Amino acid sequence: MTSPSQKVIFWSLVMISVITLSLPTIIVIGASVTSGNIIAFPPEGFSLKWYEKIAMARDLRLALWRSLIVSTVCVAVSLPIGTLAGIALTRYRLRFINLINIYLLLPFTVPLIGSGIGMMLVFGEWGILGNVWPVGVACAVINLPFIIWSVSSSAAVLDRDLELAAENCGAGRIETFWYVTLPAVMPGVITGGLLMFVLAMTEFLVSLLLTDARTVTLPVQIYNNIRSIITPDLAAISVVFVLIALLAVWLLDKIVGLEIFLKSK
Numbered sequence: 001m002t003s004p005s006q007k008v009i010f011w012s013l014v015m016i017s018v019i020t021l022s023l024p025t026i027i028v029i030g031a032s033v034t035s036g037n038i039i040a041f042p043p044e045g046f047s048l049k050w051y052e053k054i055a056m057a058r059d060l061r062l063a064l065w066r067s068l069i070v071s072t073v074c075v076a077v078s079l080p081i082g083t084l085a086g087i088a089l090t091r092y093r094l095r096f097i098n099l100i101n102i103y104l105l106l107p108f109t110v111p112l113i114g115s116g117i118g119m120m121l122v123f124g125e126w127g128i129l130g131n132v133w134p135v136g137v138a139c140a141v142i143n144l145p146f147i148i149w150s151v152s153s154s155a156a157v158l159d160r161d162l163e164l165a166a167e168n169c170g171a172g173r174i175e176t177f178w179y180v181t182l183p184a185v186m187p188g189v190i191t192g193g194l195l196m197f198v199l200a201m202t203e204f205l206v207s208l209l210l211t212d213a214r215t216v217t218l219p220v221q222i223y224n225n226i227r228s229i230i231t232p233d234l235a236a237i238s239v240v241f242v243l244i245a246l247l248a249v250w251l252l253d254k255i256v257g258l259e260i261f262l263k264s265k
Contacts, residue, residue, distance in 0.1 A: 116205055
């Protein structure tokens with residue numbers, strides 16, 4: 001049984017962790033609403049002029065639109081591949097399963113600069129370098145293990161008897177997959193899809209290598225602005241990224257439910 005002193009220590013560590021993780025975000029939010037012309041915390045007064053500035057900046061709007069296209073392409077490519085691969089790795093006895101799992105770790109062991117240069121050479125050879133949509137394909141390739149693991153976690157708790165019952169009732173393999181298997185793993189599919197969207201939205205290094213001055217994404221545009229001068233409008237853009245992440249978590253809670261998601265993990 002936990003003693004009162006242990007509970008105090010536990011919750012103290014929890015609060016310290018929460019404050020430590022939240023402090024950078026709080027500082028960025030404060031710096032984004034300053035009325036001054038430089039990033040400062042505490043802010044010099046309160047003003048939303050920097051949000052107005054980024055809303056009126058045409059280059060930032062176009063960069064945001066390109067990032068949304070990249071994220072959409074990434075999800076469109078990774079969702080069917082990751083879903084089928086995640087189910088296959090969990091539900092079927094595949095040969096060389098350990099080798100496949102090791103292979104899925106390659107995106108995390110190979111530096112992004114190496115993956116980015118390799119894709120730059122390949123896309124350049126194919127004549128598609130400089131377009132926006134190949135960046136989404138590249139993000140899907142690099143981050144594909146995330147959605148595979150997400151779907152696999154949901155498929156692992158799927159009762160095989162449900163599929164057998166559907167087959168005994170006359171359902172074919174496609175009907176069983178569509179009406180039984182897919183709804184059962186949908187929490188993992190939605191979770192992986194949202195995660196892939198956010199990762200593609202914030203991807204910088206690969207986007208830097210695969211885009212040019214006409215097709216820069218939002219992270220690359222921010223980097224170009226930082227190289228000249230750091231102003232509070234960059235903090236406002238950072239808050240936009242935070243809001244996108246919070247929106248993804250909110251959608252996850254509304255559609256899937258955080259409790260169901262955590263249990264599936």
